[in-house]
Amino acid sequence: MSSQIPVQQIDPNTDGPSDKNNKKNPETVELYASRKKIYVREIKGLFQRIRFFSLMALMGMYFLFVWITIDGEPLIHFDLPAREFHLYGMTFFPQDFFLLAAMLIICAFGLFFITTLFGRVWCGYTCPQTVWTFIFMWVEERIEGSHTKRMRLDKAPNSPEKMIRKSAKHVSWLLIAFATGVTFVGYFYPIRELLADLFTLGANGWAYFWVGFFTVATYLNAGWMREQVCLYMCPYARFQSVMFDRNTRIVSYDPNRGEPRGSRKKSADRKELGLGDCIDCGLCVQVCPTGIDIRDGLQYECIGCALCIDACDSVMDKMDYPRGLIRYTTENELEGRPSKLLRPRTFGYGALLMLMIGAVVVTIATRVPVELDVIRDRGALFSYNGNGWVENTYTLKINNMAEVPREFRIGLEGIETARLLRGNEPVQVAAGDLRSVPVVVEVNPDDLDDINTSITFRIEATDDSGVSDETDSRFVGPRPR
Ligand code: SF4
């Protein structure tokens, strides 16, 4: 059975009108096509500027936040050995994992909400794959030149200049990738110690492994694979279209205005020629980082970067045509119908998002930054002391989840004569620390009506923060007479 079909091909790397390539020379190609390298043409414009600032801000935050500390605690630090997570001045412990999970769910709903309104703005402006690919492409353009120069350089035979340019590019990419890897590991391993340990060969073996892993992954993803990650590896690219509807504002070509496309002189009257506004220059295809032709309609390969809008607007300006042949618009607007911003789908995602954010904010605001756990000594049920009172032994585990050290007073409730024989001194617990405190409680046996009597342990901070916690346990005594 043949695996070949006749198709019309568009080459994003050619400069001329596409109808010469597409309409007159249909070719036969393999269904399984090998990757064709895309030489993206640099373009300037409004959306490119927005992308630049958004990508620089995100990149800056990534490389900067790892160095910031608040009162000696890192701004963001995942301390896996201590099982503590420091986020923006708060410390989370394994028991707070539901909060981290809730924050991830909020991010997911936020993404769905934005996608429903504005399509793949996440992909085009903020996704790490886009951010790093953009930086790598910027470096490539500075070292190897424009897209035509890069094409020529790749086709040229090896020469000292080619070797120098290629080496400079790969060394620069590897340095950025290494900085990315070190920074990533720095969120788990204090960055200052990591740098000192890495270069004195004193770091943990896993630190070397993960720095190496993220260096290689960044170099390959942003340098070599680029749009292939979006097209074949990213699951979001596959399912985002189910969040689109006729009112989603996405990058689109306006065929009513642009067709029939065709080249013409600037001075020519397009109405007389029977042409639309598209001069078929192919610039929108040349700037596309995924190499597609937006004029073919909505395609899952489109990452919503809006570079084709800037490209087409620059052509429209040169032709003295109104801008916006390619623009952010909705399917309804393209068909001359009104668009709705607020609709059941956006209300649904928006309401769920608000609900989740509200729940997390309330949980964090009312979160008690101390936890008390009481473990009864199972070795001895009870004993009598010299006064004839009954004694029980416990271990109190005080988990100070605050960013500051605290002193706690231990109290008892539930049995009137209960007194602390051991553990009645205030207990100091360091910030984010867990302290075990042995405690002995004595009770007048006349106060016990049963073998097991409920007793409550309460801890209270000695400062005026009002931080406290309590836990119920049981006091074991003799069978009442
Ligand atoms: S068609 Fe290409 S250039 Fe245009 S928004 Fe989509 S990915 Fe970007």
Ligand code: SF4
């Ligand atoms: S850049 Fe604009 S005018 Fe040129 S081919 Fe694309 S849509 Fe047509």
